[in-house]
Amino acid sequence: MRLLQALFFPPEQPGGVSSMIPYLQERFTSPRWEMELFSLPKRIRNKGKEEIKFHTFDWTQYGESPVVQKYIQTYRDYLWWTRLRIHKPFDLIHAHHPIAGLAMRSVFPDTPLIQTLHSSYERELILNGKIAEGGPEHQFLVSMYRELEYCTDQLMTVSKSFRGYMAPYVDRHEDIRVLPNGYDERRFKPIPHENEVAQLITVCRLVPAKGLDVLLRACAELKKQGVEYVLHIIGDGPIRPELEKMAQQLGIYNETIFYGYTLHPEEFMPFFDIFVLPSRAEAFGSVFAEAALSCLALVGTEVGGIAEQIENGVNGLLVPPNDPVALAEALAGVIADPMYRYELARSACERAKANYSLSRAVHELKKMYLEYANK
Structure with a gap:
């Protein structure tokens, strides 16, 4: 099975994703499994030009916000980079950032897509004093949860607490799987x-x-x-x-x-x-x-x-x-x-x-990958 792990930051960046995803590759190196990592380099800025539309809400109502404009442009850039760099097919894609997941669904609409949400971007921005709670940026970012639910075959997160946090923003929070990160x-x-x-x-x-x-x-x-x-x-x-x-x-x-x-x-x-x-x-x-x-x-x-x-x-x-x-x-x-x-x-x-062993996480992921790739 050919797998793609779609990240936002390169895997050497600090954070929960880098603590697990790069270490998965050797566990998926066998005649049965083949895994590649993909991310957006920092040098790629303002390359994407295509029009952006979502299925579940109209983002342009928040479009005057510089934060929203930056998010949309980054999505355009990720789309541009994905179309430029990925030409061979994959059996399944596992995305680890909303932008990565939406871009992969757009470019590869027929490939099974699993999306893990590792953190709450809007909550961090509010706590860090960058946006106001209830403001246009906040409304835009929480609207992304329902869009991701619509676009992905399986929505996942890393804790029961975070699944509960997302409940008001999706239609079927009970379908969100919880899989904490694993550590080698x-x-x-x-x-x-x-x-x-x-x-x-x-x-x-x-x-x-x-x-x-x-x-x-x-x-x-x-x-x-x-x-x-x-x-x-x-x-x-x-x-x-x-x-x-x-x-x-x-x-x-x-x-x-x-x-x-x-x-x-x-x-x-x-x-x-x-x-x-x-x-x-x-x-x-x-x-x-x-x-x-x-x-x-x-x-x-x-x-x-x-x-x-x-x-x-x-x-x-x-x-x-x-x-x-x-x-x-x-x-x-x-x-x-x-x-x-x-x-x-x-x-x-x-x-x-x-x-939180990596072996446990790998076992759970393999079961899930086979489940969706065989559908």
């Missing part, structure tokens, strides 16, 4: 170690949706209480200068290290003790699974897919979003008790291996 265990090599001072690590794009302002305030509270720690922030983004200034103002700059973007943080994640990320929203939260497989204690917020990964007090700790005091209390507890921290980390690792 060989990438993660937990290392026994003893850090005299607890080492906290977070890995994310530096945007308001990730709640790093809450984390810095929580760390300031820890310092006020005399709790020793070092916070390592891996990632880059538009609010990095603001966060660095905030760390200085809170008096925790000496305890905080900003690394910038790193391609493979899992290579040195095992040397830390506690993974913490107080996100304001997460469809799944791939980095929690990666931290668990690195055998770190987990501290996260009760939102989206994070709350599906962590059972509070069993394999990590959950706190309300936007609550630096509660976050500081949770962190203080795992910092003060290394044995408790170890038990949380061990439970997190065991659960992640059981629920």
